[in-house]
Amino acid sequence: MSIDKGTFENLVPSRFITFTFPNPSPSHPLHTPLLRVAVLDSPTQPTTTPQLAAMLVPTHRESDWTFSTHSGHLLLNSRHHISRLIVIGNLPSSTHPTPHYTRPIDIDRTVLSNIENALTPLLLALSPKSSFKHGLPEIPFLDYQDDLIRSVVVDICVGSCVGEMLIEDVELEGSGFRRRLRFKRMPNLIQTQVRIIPIDRSSDVGFFSLGDLGFGLDTGSLVQPYLAPMVASLSLIGSYLECRIRDGLRLKALCLGVGGGALLGFLDDQLGFEVVGVEADEVVLTVARKYFGLQESKSVSVCVGDGIRLVQQIAGQGKRPNFDCLSDCIVDKLHSKFDVIMVDLDSSDAGMGTMAPPLEFVEKSVIHAARLIISDHGIVVINVIPPSRSFYENLVHEFREFFAELYEIDVGNGENFVVIATVSPVGTDSSDCKNSFLTKLKLVTKGEYMDSIRKI
Template sequence: MSLLPRTTEEFSSAEYWERFFKKRGEKAFEWYGDYNKLCGVLHKYIKLQDKVLVIGCGNSELSEQMYDVGYKYLTNIDISNTVVTHMSQRNAARRPELTFQQVDATQTPYEDASYQATLDKGTLDAMASEEEGALARKMLTEVSRLLNVGGRYVCVTLAQESVIRLAVEHFVQMGWAVRLHCLHDTESEEDSFALPVFVLICTKFRQPLPMPILEMCLGEAGTPTRLTQVAELLSAVREHQAYSVLRKKLRTSTDVAANLSLTLCHAKTGLPRYTLTVQDCSAGAKVPRANHFGIFIVPQGRETDWLYGSSEGQKQLMASANFRRLVIVTMHRNQEYTDMQAVQSELSLMVMDLAPPGMPANQQVPFLSVGGELGWREVVSKGVSELSGEYSVEDVRGEDGQLYRRLVFLSNSGLIQSECRLVSLNNASIHKKKNKKKIKQTAPPKTSSTSLSVDSGFLCCTHHEVMVAGLTMLGVGTPQNKDVPVSVLLVGLGGGGLPQFLRDFVPGVRVEVVELDPSVLEVAKEWFGFRPDERLTVIIGDGLKHISTLENEGGCLFDVIMFDVDSKDNTVGMSCPPSGFVETAFLEKIRCLLTPKGVFMLNLVCRDSALRKSVLERVRGVFPCVFSRRIEGEVNEVLLCCHEGEESGDSTGALPPSLIHAAKSLQTALCTNNAGRNFNPHIDIADLMKDLKVI
């Protein structure tokens, strides 16, 4: 039979332990480490002269080793008669004062306050599974009775959440002080678990403490970190466990496909501070002998960049860095970081444990970054949307040295909901500062600042540029359409960058926006320079219902209908749009609302290949002509859908003459319309259109 229980309930069974120790025989079984691993913390809390009750002693050598170094008042109890008999006989001659007794730890025969310490190595873990913890609570109540004032319950445990919560809440309610030591796990031992070993210290006071004392220590001699709530202590335990599991996986093998990651929290606040993602080189890659291990610090505000935020980008970063293993570190918002040296010092001990197997002990590990800087981010506003939860408006400095403003919903902090570029009102360039404090002084508190404003002529999203370029299919800007109005229905406002651009630069356009979340509209107006007027209106409501209403009422047609709306449903592989927007019946409504020459534009973000195929089939079933334009380096693709077919170009992929002419006309119209505004010179309409693929 296996020497470990098949089910957790067997841990608290006397019959199980009888079978266990008969099978085990003479060989000691050391739960969670031996005396050498635990002696540092044991000597710190248990004095040599203390009367100590060892609960669930088993056939561990721990009590024997403690006796040999000077502990003479040790009483060992266990529920198994087999192990008590064996241990008594084994120690009768050499350790005559070392006592072993068959006693149930939930009901002992000893007097109140008769011990200065109780030592428990794995017994709480074994008993906590029985009767939903009722047996363990009985044992802890008995421990509380047996200890005198100032006495300590010292428990060696794996600190599984249900177990540690039970024990900590029990002693907090009794007004005891609680401290938890996280010990580094050991390598290549029989008792080496994936989880780290913890030592729980609970101290009894004469009068119950009015406020709980909760502390966490790293290692046997670590400085205690004071926590205020049990939930914070449990969170710290989970972090150390996750780190230990990750380290153990990485210590034994290199798995290129694993893409393991871990979030480290601030010791005092419990808030996320760093996220570590481990990338290993591919098999057969030629790596310089010295490049065993490297740490790459992602600049603040850049963590959502494709290179740093996607698995494909991280693999590319790994390949260019050319290390056997690269740990990619991202920093979290609402945290302060002094400089690169401080970050390196803070991370050094943690990340070194993630080194690849076989790395020389004296190997120098470089910390890498972009330009040797931490980057910069400032949260300028925070709020809560009833529909989308907490959000953050933050200014960051991009790779080009320019300031950008972003809207991020914290429920999906890896995705930028909206982004705009900030420019000086006098068009002067924003000079890069050398340190964080100086940069902070240049950042605007709002878009109404006298020095900076939102550049409405700059589209930060490539899929927005493609949608604008798609207007060439209507002939917008051509001489024959010079005075022809263009009506646009856009579902999804975001920061308002796309509709504001259309309003400011496309001649004769009228834009109607449907936005579900009123908080988004307020953020767009206050922080992203969104300015609705008679040619740019916003309707707060459900896009599905609004389009259905328009189609039922009839008489309202649009030249362009655009969908740029994200989905809140994370259970499907499509994050944009919500699935209801691409059902066949709803697509039919869209087709009915378009003018004969009208274009339906859809921003599609779908990682599920089968689902994407299904969506494309439905769209193609409604619209005879469908073009797709993939966005390089992203999951996005823009679908341009028409009633009528359009020339698709020759075999070389070149644009047909009609679209080339329309593209040039639209480019000219954007540059000359609304004199005095700053049009983004990087938008090349013809270039954006040339990569269209026929679906």
């Protein structure tokens, strides 16, 4: 593309431009004659001298959605909170992530310094005029690091709602093997992941590529960072759940958002819940069944639909409820109130950055509907990725209007919070020490996060 020399003189909120540029120093790791350059401006204008930064795309990951898509770059920029981010890398070899990736051996720091020095004139040419107020601007190179050692693409699918999605097996530093699901519209976000175990444990996996290994799924544990805290939140109503069990009643959960189905299976297998899952995209459910071990049964039912709209229908708000698309089995389960609603929904608008839940879920009519379908001692548990402090504060404010108490768990990854809204005040019960449900909950979650629940 042809670019006017004055294009980059000013910051333009949320602007995103990519172009190719002759490689000033064609050596490893930037070895292609032409480089791909992406310039991203922050959505917000700086109040002082703009902060600039550059980043080199990791070698052999040029085609990864994180570094090659519009939405991937937007999320990278929002993560680092800078005014202008300049991302430079080899030209992507395809429009899809590399089928097989292995992290290269550490590159000599001297080589990287030479590449960074060779790129400095380009970075200065791409800097806004306002950054030269006090002389030449300082443009540090950010070091992109993650724990990915190896990866292999298992499948690429396209869903009617979520668009293109990627299923990949990965080896992570210090964490073993995972199967992961990513959406192209939110490439930096791991939608779901499960632990996988090499079938032939006697093999030295270091001598194999991931594609040569057979894997079995470990569905008895939760490795997605926020799922264990969501389950731990059940301890707030442990006494109530224990009473229901002693009365011979089955615990009931509604899960808005299914993903790979790990949460649904865990609630059923490990804690004895009857679970209904709602997923907007039928292809996601197909992927969950085929690659992530989702199994439907008498106690686990899933349906395709808008989870927010279904909550409103069950509550009897708006139009007369229409369950024609649901099986009789699921309809029967929707007639009685739930003990817990687990909300794992993210925004479909990549331009909003990483955000959960979507704005529609924080509307008063939806929160009121959720309150109506929860039992008198039930809870709503929400995975929250706040794009801003005001979003989080507004969510808390809106839920206070309809629920007795609110609690929070900081997942500890700098991104997720779990917010728990209780219908009734949470009391202390001396019988908790004899509570078989709490004993089991501590066992299957290894006691993680139960002591981290904070009232807000």
